[in-house]
Amino acid sequence: MLLSVIVPCYNEEKSIPLFFQEIEKIRQKMTIEFEYIFINDGSKDQTLPILKDLYNQNNDRVHFLSFSKNFGKEAALYAGLQHAKGDYVTVMDVDLQDPPELLLEMYEKIQSPDIDCVGTRRVTRTGEPIIRSFFAKLFYRIINKIGQTEMVDGARDFRLMTRQMVDSILDLKEYNRFSKGIFTWVGYNTVYLDYENRERIAGETSWSFFQLLSYSFDGIINFSDTLLNLASYIGAISCIGSVIATIFIIVRTMLYNDPTSGWPSLVCIILFIGGLQLLCLGIIGKYIGKIFLETKKRPSYIVKEDENGLLK
Known part of the structure; x- marks a missing residue:
C-alpha cells in the first residue's frame, strides 16, 4: 500500500x-x-x-x-x-x-x-x-x-x-x-x-486579501449560476419600475398639470439605470470569461x- x-x-x-x-x-x-x-x-x-x-x-x-x-x-x-x-x-x-x-x-x-x-x-x-x-x-x-x-x-x-x-x-x-x-x-x-x-x-x-477575494468569486461563479439569475431579476425589476414611474408621471401631469421637474433627478435616474446595466454586464462578462478560458484548451x-x- x-x-x-x-x-x-x-x-x-x-x-x-x-x-x-x-x-x-x-x-x-x-x-x-x-x-x-x-x-x-x-x-x-x-x-x-x-x-x-x-x-x-x-x-x-x-x-x-x-x-x-x-x-x-x-x-x-x-x-x-x-x-x-x-x-x-x-x-x-x-x-x-x-x-x-x-x-x-x-x-x-x-x-x-x-x-x-x-x-x-x-x-x-x-x-x-x-x-x-x-x-x-x-x-x-x-x-x-x-x-x-x-x-x-x-x-x-x-x-x-x-x-x-x-x-x-x-x-x-x-x-x-x-x-x-x-x-x-x-x-x-x-x-x-x-x-x-x-x-x-x-x-x-503568498495570498493577499484581494487574491482571496478573487478566489472566492471564482468559487461562486464555478459552482452557481445564481448571479446570472440575479442579473435577470435586476433587469426585470428595473424595467417594471420604469414603466410604473412613467405611468405615474403621465397621470400626475394630466390630473394636476404638474410637469416633471428638474434635470438633477433625471441625471440620477440615468446614472442608476446605467450602473445596473454595467453590473449585469460585469456578471455576464465573468461567466463569458470563464467560457473563453475553457474553450482555449490551454x-x-x-x-x-x-x-x-x-x-x-
Whole structure:
C-alpha cells in the first residue's frame, strides 16, 4: 500500500526542511509506504534547489515537479493528483498549518469501507486577521445559500482520499478549478476532523486579501449560476419600475398639470439605470470569461523540470 503526499510550494525555502522533518516522524509511525510529490509553483527563492537536495537525499520516496512559471495553487494541486500513484492520496500545505499528526487518525478512519475521504476542518481562526475571517465566513454562507454544492465552513484542502475518489476528481478536466468545490461535487462519503487553527511555521503567506477575494468569486461563479439569475431579476425589476414611474408621471401631469421637474433627478435616474446595466454586464462578462478560458484548451500548467532533469 502506498500513500501519496502532495505538497504545493511557492517561495517556501524556509518551510520545506521543517515540514519534511515533521512529516517523516509521522511516516515512521505508520505501516504504509510514503511518496512525496513536491510541486515548485514558479518560486523565485531557493525552493527548487532545496527540493533537489531533498530528492538527492531521499530519492526512494521524494519526487518533485517544477513549473515554468507561477500557475497558482489550483494548478499545483491538479499536477500533484495527476502524478500521484498512491492507493491513498493526501494534500498538505508545506507551512505546517495542516497538522501532520492528524494523518495517523485520518488513515485509521479511512480503513472503514463506508468512508472514502477524511477531511480536516478548522474550528477557530485564531491568529487570522479579523477582516479576512469575516469575509471567509461570509463566503461560506453565500455559497451554501446560492450554490448547488454544499461547502463546509473551515474545511481545508488537507484531506486523505481513496484512489477511486482521486480518479473521479481527475475525470474533471476543467481549466477553471476550485478544489474545495470539486472535492465536494464528486460526492463520496466524507468525514471531518476538527482542529484548532495553526499559524504558519516560517515564511509569509503568498495570498493577499484581494487574491482571496478573487478566489472566492471564482468559487461562486464555478459552482452557481445564481448571479446570472440575479442579473435577470435586476433587469426585470428595473424595467417594471420604469414603466410604473412613467405611468405615474403621465397621470400626475394630466390630473394636476404638474410637469416633471428638474434635470438633477433625471441625471440620477440615468446614472442608476446605467450602473445596473454595467453590473449585469460585469456578471455576464465573468461567466463569458470563464467560457473563453475553457474553450482555449490551454494546459493548466507546464512542467519545466522534474527529478529526472529538464524536460525537452
